[in-house]
Amino acid sequence: MSGVMKRMGMIFRAKANKALDRAEDPRETLDYSYQKQLELLQKVRRGVADVATSRKRLELQLNQLQGQSAKLEDQGRKALALGREDLAREALSRRASLQQQVSDLEVQHQTLQGEEEKLTLAAQRLQAKVDAFRTKKETIKATYTAAQAQTRIAESFSGISEEMSDVGLAIQRAEDKTAQLQARAGAIDELLASGALDDQSGLGSKDDIQAELDRLSGGTDVELELQRMKAELAGGPSAQQQAIEGGAQGNGQQPQAPHRFDKQ
Amino acid sequence: MIVRIMGEGQVEVADSHFPELNKLDDELLAEMEGGDEEGFRRTLGALLDAVRRLGTPLPDDALEPSELILPAADAGLDEVREMLSDDGLIPG
Secondary structure, eight states, X not given: OOSHHHHXXXXXXXXXXXXXXXXXXXXXXXXXXXXXXXXXXXXXXXXXXXXXHHHXXXXXXXXXXXXXXXXXXXXXXXXXXXXXXXXXXHHHHHHHHHHHHHHHHHHHHHHXXXXXXXXXXXXXXXXXXXXXXXXXXXXXXXXHHHHHHHHHHHHHHHXXXXXXXXXXXXXXXXXXXXXXXXXXXXXXXXXXXXXXXXXXXXXXOOOHHHHHHHHHHHHHHHHHHHHHHHHHHHSOHHHHHHHHHHHHHHHHTOTHHHHHHHHO | OEEEEXXXXXXXXXXXXXXXXHHHHHHHHHHHHHTOHHHHXXXXXXXXXXXXXXXXXXXXXXXXXXXXXXXXTTOOHHHHHHHTSTTOSSOO
């Protein structure tokens, strides 16, 4: 069959299965199934009770009828003793009709007893099955829960679960940032060392004050050199030494220096 | 086999009747694919009549899965085509 009927049936079944798959927690399904079995067991037990009640009612009726029958027999005997055969006949014919009812009821009683036994047996078997199902259900539920927990643990360890992956990302971002900063710091040091980049921090830099001092000391050197040369030309080494010392001493007391500082 | 007529209920049809139903069903599919609206309506009516005639209705409270499903008597060609498209009968 490949026509519309079959295709529609297939689509229906596929959709129904999908809807079930989405909704189904195996544990809930098992509990539901168990619940249904208990209800069924309850029904069977109620059936047993109903049959037993009917049987007891029949027994009561039978007892009553048998009592009446005995009474009629007694009455017949008494009537005969009194010479009333007509009365005795009446009593015996009523008794015969009662006996017919008794035997009918006895057949019903036997049938009911047979049904009751069958139902009792069925209830016992069902009870055993339900008990077995309950044990199996609990085992399956425990296995399912354990499997779920194992999956969760495995996911946490491998960082698959959502929270773990968030934490992982945060750490990764922090590490990236640190590495980036370290790399930048390293590059800046290298650039500063190579002179390609001016150090703007002020540490170890040559500001204009230092530049002026250098320029001044440079100028002093020139002056000292000049004096040394003059001394050489003028006379001996002692004069030269004196000139150097005097120059060195005079370096800190240069008349121009305070004047230059004042200008700063 | 249990057949559901959408909007009507379920019918149990003996397997021996299926060759006859299959013929109509294949015809219906061909008309649907060919876009023959008039033929489709006629064959669908004939198929539904045959299912009703040959089958025994299931009571309303019976809980039996249908193996085959037929569109409702008033279903149009486009409607049935949509049902058989990838999205199927129940969206999602």
